[in-house]
Amino acid sequence: MSCTGRFAPSPTGPLHFGSLLAALASYLDIRAQGGRWLLRIEDLDPPREVPGASEQIIRTLEHYHLYWDGEVSFQSQRHALYEDALQQLIDQGLAYRCQCSRSQLRTRDALLAYDGWCERHPPPASARCAVRARYPATPLTFSDRIQGQRRYPATPGRGDFVIFRRDGLFAYQLAVVIDDAEQGIDQIVRGHDLIDETPRQIALQQHLGLATPSYAHIPVLTNAQGQKLSKQTYAPALSPSSSDVVPLLCRALDLLGQQPPAELRDGSADDVLAWAVAHWQLERVPRRPGIVVAADGGAADDGPRAEEG
Numbered sequence: 001m002s003c004t005g006r007f008a009p010s011p012t013g014p015l016h017f018g019s020l021l022a023a024l025a026s027y028l029d030i031r032a033q034g035g036r037w038l039l040r041i042e043d044l045d046p047p048r049e050v051p052g053a054s055e056q057i058i059r060t061l062e063h064y065h066l067y068w069d070g071e072v073s074f075q076s077q078r079h080a081l082y083e084d085a086l087q088q089l090i091d092q093g094l095a096y097r098c099q100c101s102r103s104q105l106r107t108r109d110a111l112l113a114y115d116g117w118c119e120r121h122p123p124p125a126s127a128r129c130a131v132r133a134r135y136p137a138t139p140l141t142f143s144d145r146i147q148g149q150r151r152y153p154a155t156p157g158r159g160d161f162v163i164f165r166r167d168g169l170f171a172y173q174l175a176v177v178i179d180d181a182e183q184g185i186d187q188i189v190r191g192h193d194l195i196d197e198t199p200r201q202i203a204l205q206q207h208l209g210l211a212t213p214s215y216a217h218i219p220v221l222t223n224a225q226g227q228k229l230s231k232q233t234y235a236p237a238l239s240p241s242s243s244d245v246v247p248l249l250c251r252a253l254d255l256l257g258q259q260p261p262a263e264l265r266d267g268s269a270d271d272v273l274a275w276a277v278a279h280w281q282l283e284r285v286p287r288r289p290g291i292v293v294a295a296d297g298g299a300a301d302d303g304p305r306a307e308e309g
Helices: 017-032 053-063 079-091 102-107 172-182 192-208 245-255 262-266 269-279
Strands: 004-007 036-041 095-098 130-133 140-144 148-152 161-164 187-191 214-218 220-222 290-293 299-301
Touching: 004 017, 004 187, 017 036, 017 187, 017 214, 017 220, 017 245, 017 269, 036 053, 079 095, 079 130, 079 161, 079 172, 079 192, 130 192, 140 192, 140 214, 148 192, 161 172, 172 192, 187 192, 192 214, 245 262, 245 269, 262 269
Parallel strands: 004 036, 187 214, 220 290
Antiparallel strands: 095 130, 130 161, 140 148, 290 299
């Protein structure tokens, strides 16, 4: 049976080298299995979106010869699916309304793990509320294809998480689970910064009777201060018209542990990707949370960092 993977960037700005690393790992892993690779733009949060970013992301992926299957999908066009799932969870008693503000959560020391206040004290029907999904009262485990076995302890009475925001926007956790299921995604390769979001997504999959995909979390690229390369840490944007396609693809392969031969650096992008698909070995990807690099992808310190406990 053919497998399906995806790359799902948010249009909060252009892609940077850390984005390219994640896109390339996802692309190679699914292509090496003969599967389909989809592109989904996660435009759930209009206040954070940058005008034109979606188009620039698409052009940049094409410039690096990372071509997807089918049409690009946009979360902003899928709200009816999220609404149906949200109502199902509420009807089944697996989600409830919550009017707690951040200041109230801070006062109750419940910012990191919700204390179930609004489950015990339901808000009035007229209140403007978020919706929280119940976190399971039993431990959640999954086997990450790179990071190994992961176990998350039960948090009875705590840890219920937002799936619909007070400002009327659907939360990432709900949308990503519904999209992955509806699109038939069964292989997910993404950054280590999202690994601790996985148990919440598995909880929703279980609540909704959906299959759980296979997960693999690659190291994220960080600066010398340990901050993830991102738009917030001023990582330079990748240009959809730059001439550094082959060097950056080869540099990304180096960081993914794939050891491309030197002669590839004189070839084309198609040569690099063809070699990388044919020789892809997921077990070579470093098993650690992050890799320190310069903002442009150059080496700053390739020594190992402490692995997560």
